[in-house]
Each structure stands twice: as C-alpha cells, then as structure tokens.
Amino acid sequence: MSRRPAPPRRAGRPLRARDKYLPPLISITSVLVAVFLIRTVVVRAEQWPRIKAQFFSLEAIIEVFPDVLGGFAINMTVWAISLVVIAIWALVLAVFRSLTGPWLAPLRVFSIVYIDLLRGLPSLLLVLLFGFGIPALQIPGLPRSSLFWGATAMVMSYSAYAAEVYRSGIDAVHDGQRAAAKALGLSQWQTLWHAILPQAIRNVIPSLLNLAVALQKDVALLSVLGVRDAVREAQIYTARTFNYSSLIAAAALFLAATIPMARLTDYITKRDRERRLQRTA
Amino acid sequence: MHRIEIEHLTKHYGEKLVLDDVNLALANHEVVCLIGASGSGKSTLLRCINDLVEFDAGTVRIDGVSIHDPQFARSELYKRVGIVFQAYNLFPHMTVLDNITLAPRRVHRTPRVEHEAYAHELLSLFGLDGYARSYPEQLSGGQQQRVAIIRAMANRPDVLMLDEVTAALDPELIGGVLAVIKDLRKQGMTMLIVTHEMSFARDVADRVCFLDGGRILEEAPPETLFSKPEHQRTRQFLQRIIEAGRL
Numbered sequence: 001m002s003r004r005p006a007p008p009r010r011a012g013r014p015l016r017a018r019d020k021y022l023p024p025l026i027s028i029t030s031v032l033v034a035v036f037l038i039r040t041v042v043v044r045a046e047q048w049p050r051i052k053a054q055f056f057s058l059e060a061i062i063e064v065f066p067d068v069l070g071g072f073a074i075n076m077t078v079w080a081i082s083l084v085v086i087a088i089w090a091l092v093l094a095v096f097r098s099l100t101g102p103w104l105a106p107l108r109v110f111s112i113v114y115i116d117l118l119r120g121l122p123s124l125l126l127v128l129l130f131g132f133g134i135p136a137l138q139i140p141g142l143p144r145s146s147l148f149w150g151a152t153a154m155v156m157s158y159s160a161y162a163a164e165v166y167r168s169g170i171d172a173v174h175d176g177q178r179a180a181a182k183a184l185g186l187s188q189w190q191t192l193w194h195a196i197l198p199q200a201i202r203n204v205i206p207s208l209l210n211l212a213v214a215l216q217k218d219v220a221l222l223s224v225l226g227v228r229d230a231v232r233e234a235q236i237y238t239a240r241t242f243n244y245s246s247l248i249a250a251a252a253l254f255l256a257a258t259i260p261m262a263r264l265t266d267y268i269t270k271r272d273r274e275r276r277l278q279r280t281a
Numbered sequence: 282m283h284r285i286e287i288e289h290l291t292k293h294y295g296e297k298l299v300l301d302d303v304n305l306a307l308a309n310h311e312v313v314c315l316i317g318a319s320g321s322g323k324s325t326l327l328r329c330i331n332d333l334v335e336f337d338a339g340t341v342r343i344d345g346v347s348i349h350d351p352q353f354a355r356s357e358l359y360k361r362v363g364i365v366f367q368a369y370n371l372f373p374h375m376t377v378l379d380n381i382t383l384a385p386r387r388v389h390r391t392p393r394v395e396h397e398a399y400a401h402e403l404l405s406l407f408g409l410d411g412y413a414r415s416y417p418e419q420l421s422g423g424q425q426q427r428v429a430i431i432r433a434m435a436n437r438p439d440v441l442m443l444d445e446v447t448a449a450l451d452p453e454l455i456g457g458v459l460a461v462i463k464d465l466r467k468q469g470m471t472m473l474i475v476t477h478e479m480s481f482a483r484d485v486a487d488r489v490c491f492l493d494g495g496r497i498l499e500e501a502p503p504e505t506l507f508s509k510p511e512h513q514r515t516r517q518f519l520q521r522i523i524e525a526g527r528l
C-alpha cells in the first residue's frame with residue numbers, strides 16, 4: 001500500500017473523515033450481520049447438530065488435512081504447468097489464425113478448426129476421453145499416465161479460449177500500426193512480433209488472468225480420472241468415514257488459492273484501465 | 282532518370298474507381314505536392330507507390346526498376362521510399378529511440394553505434410534533444426509527428442512521402458513540423474507531399490498536382506497553378522480552400 005494520500009474525489013471538497021471511514025465500516029457490519037443471521041437460522045435448524053458433525057467436524061478436518069493438502073499440491077502443480085503451456089500454445093494458435101497470404105492458409109484453417117472443435121466440447125468430456133481413452137490405446141512411446149492425458153485435455157480446451165482472447169487483442173491493435181511496420185520494411189513475422197503482439201498481449205492480460213482463475217478450480221476435474229488431487233483425497237476420506245468435513249477442507253484450500261488470484265486480477269485490470277485513461281486524456 | 286515514375290496507374294476498391302490512369306514522375310531532389318478534395322485518391326496513390334496496397338494496372342518504377350520486378354527486394358523498396366502517415370502511427374510500447382531504430386536494427390541490421398548516432402543526430406536536428414528515452418504518449422502531437430518523420434528518415438530513404446502530416450495537429454504545432462519538411466528540402470530530399478496547407482505547398486513545391494476523382498487533372502509549378510489554374514474544377518477547389526482561409 002502506498003502512503004501517498006488519495007487525491008480528493010471532487011475538486012474543492014476535501015475528503016472528510018466521515019467519508020473515509022464510514023463506508024468500509026458499513027460494508028463490514030453488513031457482512032457480519034448477514035453471517036450472523038444465516039448462522040442463527042442454520043444453527044436453529046433441527047438437523048444442525050448432525051450436519052455440524054458431518055460437515056464441520058474439526059477433528060475430521062485436522063485428520064484429513066495433510067492428505068487433502070498433498071492432493072492440493074497436485075492441483076497447483078498441474079495448474080502452474082498448464083498455465084505456461086496454455087499461454088504459449090494459445091498464442092501460437094492466435095498467430096496462426098491472424099496470418100494472411102495464400103501459403104499460410106493451412107495454418108489458418110488448422111487454427112480455426114481446432115478452436116471451433118475444442119470450444120464446442122465440455123472440458124469434462126475431453127478429460128474423460130483423453131484420460132481414459134489414450135492410456136487404454138497403449139500406444140508405445142506415449143505416456144500411460146491418466147494425469148498426463150487429463151491435464152493435456154485441460155490445456156487443449158483452455159487454449160482454445162485463450163487463443164480467442166489473444167485474437168481479440170490482436171484485432172484491437174489499430175491497422176495503422178501494421179501499415180507503419182510494413183512501410184518500415186518489416187516482414188509479416190517481424191510486424192507481429194515487434195509491433196502487434198506486444199500491444200495485443202498487454203491489452204488482454206486481464207482477460208487471460210480471468211481464465212487462469214477459472215482453470216485453477218477446473219483442474220479439480222482431473223479427480224474423475226482417479227488422480228489423487230485435493231477433491232479425490234477428500235472423497236476417499238468421505239467414503240471411508242462417512243464424514244464430509246474433508247470436502248470443506250478442500251473447499252477452503254481452493255478458496256485460499258483463487259481469492260488472492262481474483263484480487264490480483266482486479267488490481268491489474270484496474271491499473272491497466274487507469275493507464276489507458278491516462279493515455280487518452 | 283527519374284526517382285519515381287508512375288504510368289497508367291489504375292486502382293479500384295470494389296466497384297469504385299479510385300485511381301484512374303495516373304501518370305506522374307519525380308526527378309531527384311524534386312518536391313511535388315498533391316492536392317485535391319477528400320476522397321480524390323491522394324492517400325491511395327502514396328500507398329500504391331510503396332506497395333502497401335495493390336493496384337489493378339499500370340507500373341510504378343523506382344530508379345527505373347518496377348516495384349514488382351522480382352529483382353526488387355521488398356526491404357530495398359521500403360529502404361528507398363519512406364512514408365509518414367497523418368496519424369503518426371508510432372509504436373506506443375517503444376521509446377522514441379526504439380521506434381526510430383526499429384527498422385535499422387531488424388531489417389537493415391546496421392551496427393548499433395551507427396544507427397543510434399544517426400537517430401540522435403536527427404533528433405537534435407528536429408529539436409527533440411532529450412526525448413530519446415520518452416514514450417510517444419509523453420510527447421505532444423507535433424513532437425510525435427516529428428518523431429514519425431525521423432523514423433522514416435532513419436532508413437536513409439531516397440524519397441520521402443508525407444500524407445497530410447499536419448492535418449491532425451493543433452494550429453500552433455503545425456509550424457514546427459512544416460519547418461522540418463522545409464529543412465529536408467534544403468538538404469535535397471526528394472519528396473511527394475499530400476497537403477491541405479496551400480501556402481506551405483507554394484513555399485516548398487517545385488510542382489503541384491491537383492488530383493480529382495482519381496485523375497491528375499492539372500500539374501504545374503505552384504505560382505502557375507495557384508494564380509492561373511486551367512481547369513474549372515481546380516478553380517472551384519482553390520476557391521473553397523480560400524474560403525476556408527487556408528491560402
């Protein structure tokens with residue numbers, strides 16, 4: 001947090017202490033009141049003691065936590081690696097799609113078909129197909145791990161979305177920039193690389209971060225393949241003990257990861273918008 | 282031999298005839314101004330000359346070689362003929378210096394010390410000392426347009442084409458940019474200039490061409506064209522310009 005005083009909202013009207021502290025105070029109070037009300041209703045419910053023992057048992061959570069955390073490490077690892085692969089592969093797809101010239105048509109067509117197909121299929125379906133199907137084929141030389149193929153499915157599916165995001169960024173760069181680069185003698189590739197992509201990528205970073213947040217929780221889809229991620233570990237515990245608190249533990253871990261990501265995304269989006277406003281001013 | 286020769290240049294956009302059998306030649310060190318109403322095809326003509334758009338028929342020759350001659354490398358074309366656009370089109374994510382040295386670095390691959398020295402030389406020549414590390418958005422419109430001219434100059438072109446380079450500028454910034462162009466003329470730069478600044482055209486041009494509906498209707502030294510235009514349409518155009526207070 002910077003220590004600089006925030007600029008006044010309106011010229012000539014200094015920010016009074018009341019304006020500064022009252023709104024956050026109201027926000028916090030209303031959240032607390034809401035939580036209290038929900039709690040009272042829930043706690044007074046007839047079934048509450050049973051639910052409490054089954055879903056919110058602290059002993060169960062403590063007992064299962066190391067396993068769920070271990071599973072969550074898998075989620076986060078898959079997420080981080082996938083992010084890098086998606087960022088690169090989607091950019092390649094978007095670049096293919098933006099190419100002009102008759103000789104590059106095959107790349108363009110490939111990209112269009114790829115994006116159409118993979119955006120049309122539910123991620124879950126892809127994960128199942130890849131994660132069970134490809135290892136079952138037992139093709140020599142290919143990995144047999146369903147974790148690997150499930151993650152590949154996620155990457156392929158998300159890349160189609162990310163490619164469209166990149167493309168919107170490329171399209172948004174003004175035509176004059178292309179003309180200027182060409183007139184300086186840059187080739188099509190050089191134009192893209194030096195003139196267009198840096199601007200396009202900067203423009204779509206907030207949207208890409210949104211996708212990253214979505215992926216962070218969608219990685220849990222891999223649990224359907226038997227991958228022992230956080231959700232799977234929680235289910236295993238539930239199956240053994242008939243206690244669902246392990247799911248709460250997993251939920252808490254996901255929130256702990258996605259909420260900071262969401263805040264970061266908001267922060268970057270806001271900074272980005274301010275930068276743009278400054279430019280047009 | 283002429284620097285630029287245009288013969289029977291014809292271009293359509295869809296059904297619309299935009300350039301209609303244009304013939305024009307520029308000798309070395311010559312400065313030609315193109316005038317004409319909005320939509321008469323001035324920008325399109327410039328874009329045809331350096332192959333930014335394709336045309337239907339005719340030839341464009343630079344130093345006697347057609348730009349479509351397989352021997353004529355594209356990078357060579359853009360090295361010899363520079364263009365500056367009305368909207369500057371500087372790259373916003375690069376510093377002024379990087380904008381200027383992009384083509385020398387990536388296309389011509391000249392030694393760094395050489396092109397940086399030349400960039401700084403041009404910057405100080407055009408009154409932009411100390412702006413090398415700034416970003417375009419930190420500059421005024423007039424300064425940005427001067428950077429755009431320098432960027433085109435950094436390739437050391439033989440011919441410079443300027444497309445309404447002052448049209449987007451506030452009146453008080455126009456003078457600085459025009460002064461730069463007059464300076465280039467003194468150094469013997471061959472230039473093809475699209476402009477609505479008639480007094481500037483009178484000062485700087487060896488010849489003025491009036492483009493109307495895609496045809497060069499009239500071509501004469503500025504004194505002649507402005508004082509004794511031959512065609513009715515030229516007279517009408519100049520009359521409108523005078524009424525708008527630009528002559």
Ligand SMILES: Nc1ncnc2c1ncn2[C@@H]1O[C@H](COP(=O)(O)OP(=O)(O)OP(=O)(O)O)[C@@H](O)[C@H]1O
Nearest residue numbers: 294295299317318319320321322323324325326445
């Ligand atoms: N990309 C394009 N697609 C279709 N038509 C175009 C395109 N560019 C220009 N034209 C048309 O070609 C004609 C000539 O346009 P051009 O930009 O060359 O005119 P201009 O003389 O430069 O006008 P101005 O003074 O307004 O810049 C216009 O009628 C315009 O509508």
Ligand SMILES: [Mg+2]
Nearest residue numbers: 323324325445
């Ligand atoms: Mg124009």
